Amino acid sequence: MKKFFNSIKSFTVVLIAVGLILLALGGYLSPILVTLTRPFLGAQEWISSRYIAVSQLLNAPQDVEELRVRNIELENEVSRLQSQVIVLREQLDESRGLEELLGYARRRPEFQYIAAAVIGKDPSPFLHYIIIDHGSDEGIRRGMPVVTESGLVGRIDAVTAGAARVQLITDPGSIVNVKLQSQRINAQINGSITGEINLDMVPQDTNLESGEVILTSGLGGNYPADILIGQVITVRQFENELFQTATIQPIIDYSQLQAVLVIKNFRPVDISPLLPSSGQ
Amino acid sequence: MLQLGIFSYLQILAGKIDLLLLGVIAWSLQKKTGIIDILIYTTITIFFLYLISAEPITIIILLYIMINFVIFWSKNNFQQLPIVSMFIFTAIFTFIHLAIFGFYLQLTGIKMIAIEIFQTVILPSMLINLIAAIPMYLLANELQHWVYPFVEEV
Numbered sequence: 001m002k003k004f005f006n007s008i009k010s011f012t013v014v015l016i017a018v019g020l021i022l023l024a025l026g027g028y029l030s031p032i033l034v035t036l037t038r039p040f041l042g043a044q045e046w047i048s049s050r051y052i053a054v055s056q057l058l059n060a061p062q063d064v065e066e067l068r069v070r071n072i073e074l075e076n077e078v079s080r081l082q083s084q085v086i087v088l089r090e091q092l093d094e095s096r097g098l099e100e101l102l103g104y105a106r107r108r109p110e111f112q113y114i115a116a117a118v119i120g121k122d123p124s125p126f127l128h129y130i131i132i133d134h135g136s137d138e139g140i141r142r143g144m145p146v147v148t149e150s151g152l153v154g155r156i157d158a159v160t161a162g163a164a165r166v167q168l169i170t171d172p173g174s175i176v177n178v179k180l181q182s183q184r185i186n187a188q189i190n191g192s193i194t195g196e197i198n199l200d201m202v203p204q205d206t207n208l209e210s211g212e213v214i215l216t217s218g219l220g221g222n223y224p225a226d227i228l229i230g231q232v233i234t235v236r237q238f239e240n241e242l243f244q245t246a247t248i249q250p251i252i253d254y255s256q257l258q259a260v261l262v263i264k265n266f267r268p269v270d271i272s273p274l275l276p277s278s279g280q
Numbered sequence: 281m282l283q284l285g286i287f288s289y290l291q292i293l294a295g296k297i298d299l300l301l302l303g304v305i306a307w308s309l310q311k312k313t314g315i316i317d318i319l320i321y322t323t324i325t326i327f328f329l330y331l332i333s334a335e336p337i338t339i340i341i342l343l344y345i346m347i348n349f350v351i352f353w354s355k356n357n358f359q360q361l362p363i364v365s366m367f368i369f370t371a372i373f374t375f376i377h378l379a380i381f382g383f384y385l386q387l388t389g390i391k392m393i394a395i396e397i398f399q400t401v402i403l404p405s406m407l408i409n410l411i412a413a414i415p416m417y418l419l420a421n422e423l424q425h426w427v428y429p430f431v432e433e434v
Contacts, residue, residue, distance in 0.1 A: 124335045125296040125401045126381055131332060157334060165334060172390045193392060194294050194400055 097259050104149035105261065111224070113261040114138055119163070126193055128171035130154075132260060135162045143222070143268035146260050151228035151251040152176070152216060153260050155268070164262075169229065170195045170254055177220045178229060180206070181213035189214065189229065189248060195255075197248040199232060208235050208244050221269025295404025297412050300325050301377065304344060305369050306413075306420035308351040309362045312428045318348050339384060343377050363417060370413045371406055378402045 023029050098115065105113045114134055122129035134140055136159045146153040146166050154174065157167040169176055170191040178199070179186050187202045202208055212232040218225030230250040237244045304325055308318045322344045329340050351369060359365050382397045 120332065122333050122335075123296060123298060123300065123329075124333055124381065125294050125378065125405050126385060127334050129334050160331070165332075167334070172385065172392065173388070190391075193397065 094259075100149040101259060101261050104147070111266060112264040114140060114264050115259060115261055116140075116164075117259050118257045122165070126172065128168040128174075128191060128195060128254070129157065130166050130168065130257060130260075132164050132166060132262075133162070134262065135160045135164050137161050139264055140164050140262055141267070145223050145227070145263045145266055145268075147227060147263065148252055148257070148260055151230070152223065153252060153254075153257065155222065156262065166260070168254055170197055170250070176223060176229070177217045178214050179217040180208070181215055183207070183212075186217050186219060197230065197250055199246040199248050200243060202244040202246065204237070204239075204242070204244060206244065208232060208237070208246060210235060210246075212246075214248055221271055223268075224263065224266050292404035292408050294400045295402070295406075295408055297408045298374065298377075298405065299412070299416070300329060301347075301373060302370060302409060302412055302416040303420070304347055305351065305373065306366060306417045307423075308348060309355065309359075309365055309369070309417065310420055310424040311355075311362070312424055315348075315352055318352065322348055335381060336384065339377075339381055343373070343380065346376075347373050363414070366413050366417045367410060370409050374406045374409045375402060378405055 020029070024033075101113075101115055105111070116132035116134040118130050119133045120131035122131075132146075140156060140159055142156050142159055144156045146155055152169055154166045154168040154171070156164050158165040167174055168191065169189065172191050172193050174191040176189050177186065178189050180202075183206060185202065185206050188200055190198050190200055192198060199208075199214065210232050214229045214232065216223045216225055216227040216229065228251050230248040232246045233249045234247040235244060236246060304318075304322055307313060307321050326337075326340055326344055329335065330337050333340075347369070351365075354365065378397075378401060382392065382394075382401070386392055
């Protein structure tokens, strides 16, 4: 009898368990489960949130410090890259300039050139000289002509081992023998204290007009022939004067010179012994 | 080097700043600088100018010796305010320097008109030098404290 009741009890327990499982699988126990688990979930949430808060409290300063360090590293990296960009741009500009100079050198292969950078300018307001970074160690000698890819710059006036001083054609003491391109008329140009270049010694019967191109003539032996200087912009012709004069617009901006070419294999001819002295 | 690489490019008309001249005047005007110190500084300046400038060395030597002795004499006789002296001597010696050199260029045969030289070179140079006179004086004054620290403490 007792065995029978035990069997019924076991059967009932199994039946209830299966029923509960089936009810749970069918979703009928959800409201009860929610009600029963809510206090536990609340407690769990409270514990979890406090743990996270404490954890952040303990770890946050380290993160900020790490971020700060990282930020400084990135800022340094940005600065380094920016300076690298500037350097590369400068190198690009320089290489473009050198490329143009190289192009000029290729167009005039009869000359040997030394490329030099402009490193300074004469401090005197009366004088128009520049200093270049090559000197006698590289074979530069006094009197050598100096050009750029565009035209004539001047000539070497003084030399040291590592640098040289160039007298620009805008210097008031500079005189260059020139010719008018279209008419083959010889003349000369003079510099001035304001940096203007003036054309002089043009015969009165010459038809001198603005736009006329001026080239070196090679007379006097100081400069090679056919180097471009500039164009006539203003002509001054007075009947009571022997020659016409004009203002020249130079092809080069002499205030912006950065690199020049020294013609190495051109040696100026000293004709002073051939000139008659004033006493004779 | 600053003069050669930067300040020679700064111009008002054809006038340029002359830092070396200003440096010599400012240094000579300092109370604690003796004649020997002034001459040493001037010699270095003349040597530097000889290297970089095409200006005749005789003009440079005469000018700077004149600057040294005039300023040294004035400092020991009637100078009261060095900053005012800085202005006066800057104007006077800029004018004298450029007038002498302009006259020299005329003698060498370079065609120049006196009024043009005055308007485009001398006046602008005087103006730009006067603008730079105070900073240069203050710089020399600071350098003096650095060079003669013990003298100041006593």
